[in-house]
Amino acid sequence: MKHSNDTFIYRELYNNLKEDILSFKYDSNEKLPSKREMAQNLNVSVNSVKTAYEQLLEEGYIYTQERKGYFIEPLEKLIVEPQVTNTVTTSTHQQEQQYRYSFSHMSTDITQFPVDTWTKLMKQVFKHYSHRLSAIPDLKGPIELRQAIAKLVSYKRGIQCNAQQIVIASGTNVLLKQIMDVMDDDSKIAVENPGYFRFRDILQKTKRTTLPINLDDKGISMSAIKSGKPDLVIVTPSHQFPMGTIMPVSRRIDLLNWLTKTNGYVIEDDYDSEFKYNTDNIPSLYSFDKSDRVIYLGTFSKTLMPGLRLSYMVLPTSLVTEFEHINNNVIPDFSMINALTLYLMIKDGHYERYIKKMSHFYAAKRAKLIEQLKETFQHLIKIHDTNAGLHFIVEVKTDYSYDDIEARAVSHEIELYTINRFTVEPVHDQSAFKTLIIGFSQLKIEVIPEAVNILRKVLID
Ligand SMILES: Cc1ncc(COP(=O)(O)O)c(C=O)c1O
Incomplete structure (x- = not known):
């Protein structure tokens, strides 16, 4: 009791003295009463005064002179900017929006995630890898994980690479920034339009010249690439994001041949290739490459969850030394506990089993959603259901504009994205059909009829 009382008195004394010093009630270099005098004046213990003086001394409010006592440190008045309000206004998109149903393409369903297994494995990491957790992680990620990924991409994606080429990071956005570090400052970068706007945003922030390239029925347009002459092209060949096109082999060969001739590079963003329905996996672009031109990006955000923040890239052998050199002093940003x-x-x-399970799970949701959309919208909908990934594209006949649709979705508490989010310029489309990106991972199968009914209210009623 005595202790907490002393602590309370010391705190109060310390705070009062600090305020008095900051409001210049004391002169610079003025001598403070001795500890004993102060204790007597205030009727408190010498110990409380001693602790308060020592704290003020530690923080630089007062100084001591041997045998003379404690003095006030000369301080300048802190400038107070009158305009500063100290309140933060959050933009609406950062506020947590509550949705009844989500047609988002960004999320995954984690209701089936093997939480107990993950927890058990994490405990094993603490037990067997404590020396690794207590040290700064390897720049490119733990070698065990990189070797495991090298094996995984070999038999899943036909990618023959060495673990030294693999880099782990906390997201493909981070990896893109790292790739930019090894590219020349004046390099021109081609991106798909419509495409992944987060990449476009990063490229703009790194002050790169970005060439938005329109798509045709085979994916990114080669004639536009040939006339734009980029140094690097970013593509999503296995499942174009967001339109869903699978790049046929003819376009892949055209693209790789052009890059080989121009000494350019391509980033293959293979964000959701693990999920294919009724057909086999589409081979990666990397597996076609014989000229060391492809930088492959993979992620665990779709197979496991975006909240894990673990993604990786496979660098062409020609970029590995440069990457290591540039990042010599960098501490990597991924979580070592999660990586191990x-x-x-x-x-x-467990990972393979989980993907297999989720593929069946997602296939069932997808089939149910497509059936329900056809039944509810009839001739008012065209569904472009590429057998891949966690989203597909629909065109819906509606009188509403894209802005109307987005606003109406919010008011009906539906998470829904239109093509407008992914194009470089907003689409002011007068045509009767509007393009929507329909994700199905978050929808529980039993709520699909109701969710689609609300979607109809948003778009038609
Ligand atoms: C087109 C595209 N690329 C990559 C990613 C993966 O991003 P990350 O690995 O940073 O979660 C996503 C995620 O949803 C995506 O939509």
Whole structure:
């Protein structure tokens, strides 16, 4: 009791003295009463005064002179900017919006995630890898995980690479920034339009010249690439984001041949290739490449969850030394605990089993959603249901504009994205059909009829 009382008195004394010093009630270099005098004046213990003086001394409000006592440190008045309000206004998109149903393409369903297995494996990491957790992680990620990924991409994506080419990071956005570090400052970068706007945003922030390239029925337009002459092209060949086109082999060969002739590079963003329905996996662009031109990006955000923040890239061999050199002093940003837990999950076969399970799960949701959309919208909908990934494209006949649709979706508490989010210029489309990106991972199968009914209210009623 005595202790807490002393602590309270010391705190109060310290705060009062600090305020008095900051409001210049004391002169610079003025001598403070001795500890004993102060204790007597205030009727408190010498110990409380001593602790308060020592704290003020530690923070630089007062100084001591041997045998003379404590003095006030000369301080300048802190400038107070009258315009500063100290209140933060959050933009609406950062506020947590509550939705009844989500047609988002960004999320995954984690209701089936093997939480117990993950927790058990994480405990094993603490037990067997404590020396790794207590040290700064390897720049490119734990070698065990990189070796496991090298094996995984070999048999899943036909990618023959060495673990030294693999880099782990906390997201493909981070990886793109790292790639920009090894590219020349004046390099021109071609991106798909419509495409992944987060990449466009990063490129603009790194002050790169970005060439938005329109799509044709085979994916990114080669004639536009040939006339734009970019140094680097970013594509999503296995499932164009967001339109869903699968780049046929003819376009892949055209693109790789052009890059080989011009010494350019291509980033293959393979964000959701693990999920294919009724057909086999589409081979990666990297697996066609014989000239060391492809930088492959993979992520665990779709197969596991975006909240994990673990993604990777496979660098062409020609860029590995440059990457290591540039990042010599960098501490990587991924979570080592998660990276090692993921390694155990892959090694013990849990990862493969989970993907298999989720593929069936997503296939069922997707089939139900397509059936429901056809039934509810009839001739008012065209569904472009490429057998891949966690979203597909629909065109819906509606009198509403894209802005109307977005606003109406919010008011009906539906998370819904239109093509407008992904094009460089907003689409002011007068045509009767509007293009929407329909994600299905978050929808529970039993709510699909109701969610689609609300979607109809948003778009038609
Ligand atoms: C087109 C595209 N690329 C990449 C990613 C993966 O991003 P990250 O690995 O940073 O979560 C996503 C995520 O949803 C995506 O939509």
